[in-house]
Structure formats: structure tokens, C-alpha cells
Amino acid sequence: MSDPTDFLPHGVSGLSEDSSLGLSAADSAALDALLEADMQLDRVAESIRARAQRIGALLGLLDANHITCDAALVDVTLQRIARHAEPMLSADDAEALDAWALSGYEASATPTSLHDRASRHQRLAEIVRESDIVATPLLVERTFQAVASQVAANRAQGIITPTSRGWRISDLISVAAMVLIGVSILWPTMSYVSQKGRQFGCKSNLGSVASAMGLYAGNHRDSLPVATAGFGGAPWWDVSPAKPQANSANLFTLARTGYSKLRDLACSGNPNAVVGEVKQGTYDWPDLDSISYSYQIMAGEQRPNWCGGQKAAPVSIVLLADRSPVVLRAVRKQVIDPMENSPNHGGTGQYALFADGSVSWMTTPERPDGDNIWLPRAIEAMIQQAAKFHQSGRLEGFEIPVDARDSFVGP
Amino acid sequence: MKELTDEKLFDLFRRGDMGSYRKLIERYKDDLLRFLFRLVGDRTAAEDVFQETFMQIYQSCDTFDIERRFRPWLFTIAANKGRDYLRKKMRRQEVDLLAPIGGGDASDGSGAMFVDLLEVEVEQPDAAMDRSERDKLVQQALAGLSPTLKEILLLAYFQRLSYVQIAEELSIPLGTVKSRLHAAVAAFAKRWQAVNKGQEEAA
Structure with a gap:
């Protein structure tokens, strides 16, 4: 195979031997002189004119007018390009491949004309x-034992079967006990039980979403579900099923791409929640009211990643929580109360899914470190400042988390 | 007695029956190991990924929709695990000495961009040819493919999924499935031709 330098036309000799690493001092001086003389050789000092002439000859080669296209050179170049290009199937083979796949990978079921190639x-x-x-x-046994010991370890922690991931025996016993007591103590308690049941439903939902996010992240370089990070210049609460423009469209990606079911993203405490199949061509929930959970605002470069199972990662970030009451009020231009709990559970608190995949019940929207999950740190600071002046903070729908550690969810 | 379906076995496992899980492993062991061996390129790694796949199946079991089929789900998870392995391997910059250098078709001086299957050696395996020798040649040909191409080729060859199903499993558009699979088959056919030619010349 010929070396690319072979393409260089011959006939320019006499340049200094060390020019492989750049021009020699003498050649450089001659080139400078030639350029200074506006390429007029007769205006170059006589002592270096011979050298300048050779350089001029070399430069002249770059002038397309002086070069005729060598057909062999074209062939070699095309061959080189071809060698680096990925091979392609011939048109007949491509047609046969499609037909073969279409016929359930049975060559005998393809049209006769394509039979041979299929x-x-x-x-x-x-x-x-x-x-x-x-x-x-041995491999089968090792594989089985690895899973069996994991199952045993989970059971020891009270996780009964993988179907009830996150449900512990104690949870079930307490619900069962409440139901029994409720029968005799009538309605107020029953209402409390249904509230509790709803809570467990949400806990289970968030557990499913955690698994879905884990799978999604596994397929997308640890990224969390995202459909839009720009929100098209509109507030991130402008929900539209026709296009991904609100923050909820990012979460909806899980349902749209089949990682989650809509029912796992619906809280029974939300009367407008939607379940069932995702309609073709929809990118988001029908409207803000039908959304049950608020998702970390996925804006800009400061988006957190999935850190499922990694206890050392910045796990305190909340990825998903029962829907934000603050957003619901801000959209309606009502006064917001940053300490208000989600409406999903009658204002008693909210479940939150953290970046390590764990789910906890929060009785206030404020994290132990003071981070309010309904607001970005910037507004939290403003509210603290404003409290001194008896003003109130406002949420416009354009705010984004300060950094990847700022829990801030919506819509 | 009629055998239980994969989905039924998996459901029984989710309800706590470990015996059903063992049956599923037994049912898919050879097929899955071959798939992974072709994907990751060596047996030890394939066995590791095999175990990881079944562990992931357990960990993700509450995401499995009983209405869907188990086999494609298993292979998609295996493909993901295999992809993770290959990504890590590439990060470690290991060089596979068997992998053909520079696209793998250096022996083919023609530089042809099109592959014609009628010119590719696909006859029934020669009885004289050692099975394991043939295995090696297949691995050698596959080693020249990018992980993306290898993945789609193996999913089509092993799972025989329709283009629509592949699009769903890989979450890529239908058009991409078609063009990627075409490229994968072309790349494999060309490399297979090259390694075969090399074999003949060596003989």
C-alpha cells in the first residue's frame, strides 16, 4: 500500500534536509523575503534568490492551475475512501433481508425471486x-444460588417478594390492623385507613418508578428520563400532550417509551389522574391536574443522574414526590405557602423518591438540611430575605435548581 | 403434563417459588450463553454477564408486565448488561488481538463498498471443519463490529424479532432499526468473508 506522501509531486529538490520538522532557518528567511517581495523573485536579495526560487516553485505547486488531475491519483483516492467506508448490502440483499425479517425469519416464506438471497x-x-x-x-448452580441468596437476604429484611418491592411485613400488618379496628370504629377511622392505603399505593408506585428509572438509566448512560431540558421558552408547567415542553414531559418519557405504566405514575389521591395505555403521539399528560407526581426540574447542565444502589452518591436529592401544591397555586396566581404538603394525601405529607432509589415519607416539604423540595434555593433565600420586609416570594415557572444538589420538583 | 409458559413460571417465581426460577435458567441457559458469548467475545465474560442478567431479572421483576413475553425481555436485559460490559472494557482500553485491525478487511484489497451475499461463503459447515474452529472464526468476524451493530445483529439472529419489536426493545425509531440492521449484516458478511478467505489461504 502506498504511503500518502507518495502523492506529493516530485521535482522539488534542494530544500534543506532537516525540513521534515519544519523549514530550516535559511529556508524560512528565504520564504519571508519572498513574501515580503510580494512573490517577485527579482526583488529578493541576490544572496538568497536561488533558495527563494525553489520555495517559489514549491508554493507554485499549490496553485491549482499548475496541476493536472492525475486519473490514477483519483482512483487511488477513491479506493482509499472506499476502504474506510462501512460496507453496505447490495440492493438485492437489502431487499431480501427485509423480506426475510418480515416473514418471521423464514426464508421459505419469502417471495420466490428473493428466496436465494433470503x-x-x-x-x-x-x-x-x-x-x-x-x-x-456449575454456571446454572452459581447463577441460581446468587439469586437465591439475594432473595433470602431481602426476605430477612422483610421484603416479601419482588412484586411487593418496598413493602415490608410491618406495613402490611399495620394496614391489616387498621382495617380490623376500622370496622368497629366507623367512618372517621375508615377514612384514615383509606388515606393510609393511598399512601402505601404511592410508596409502591414510587418503588416501581425507581426500578423503571434504574432500567432507563442503564440504557441511557445513567441519565434520568428526559424529553426536553429547554421547555421551549415557556414556563415548565405549560403541559401539552402534543409536544414535550413541560417538565412533566420528561417524566412522561418513562411511560411513552414503555419503562413504566401510566397507572404507576397515578396517585389514587388525585381525582384527575389518568391510567390506561399511552396514546400514540402523546408526549405528556393531558393537563396539569392529571399529573400525580412532581419531578426534579430537569433543566440545563445541572441535571442530577441516577445513582440507584450507590449509597455514596449525592442521594439526598429528591427526584420525584407527590405533586407540588406550590406549583398548583403558582399557576393559578394564588399566594403560595412553601410549607404546604401535597394535596395527594390530604395535606398530611408526601412520599419522595431519592436518587439512590429509596422512598421515604416526608411530613414537611423541607429536607433536614433546610432544602425545600417545592422551591429552588434562590427563591428559598428570597423568601427568607423577604420575611424581614413582609414581602412574599413568587414562582414564575422559569426558575431552575441552583445545582444538582438542589431538590426542586414540579409540576 | 403440559409445560408451563415462561411467563407463568416467572409469575410463580414472583410469588416466591424459587423452583420456577431454576426452571427458567435451565430453559434459557444455552441460548442465552451463546448469545452473550457472541456479544461480548469471550466465555468467562459471557458467564459473568449471564449471572448478572439473571440477577437483574430478579431485581427488575416487578417491572415485568405479565402480558408481555418473557424471552425478549430476558434478551434485552442481557444485551444491556453485555453493552455495559463492553463499555467498561473499552474504557480499560483492552486490545483484542484476534480483532482484525483497521476495520477487519485489510486482506480484501478490492475496497468494494457493497457486499454481495452470493459471493459470501455460507454453505453447510464442512464436516471436516472443526466446530470450535468455526466458532473462533465467527467470533473473529464479530469482533470487528461496533457494539451497536453487534447488538442489533444478535438480537435479530437470536430472537428473530420483527423490526417493530426491535424498535420497541431498543427504544429506537423503526427507520434506524432497518438501516442499522442492514449495516450490521453487511459488516458481518464482509468480515466473515475476510476471515474465511484468510482461513483458506492459511490452509
């Missing part, structure tokens, strides 16, 4: 699938 595709697949490799009983 059979070759099938044969190629068989070549790849055929193998002497078999799993040893």
Missing part, C-alpha cells in the same frame, strides 16, 4: 447461532 441471510444467521457452547451445571 436463504443466504438465514444461513449466515445459523452460522452465528450454531455453537458448541453449552452452559455447565
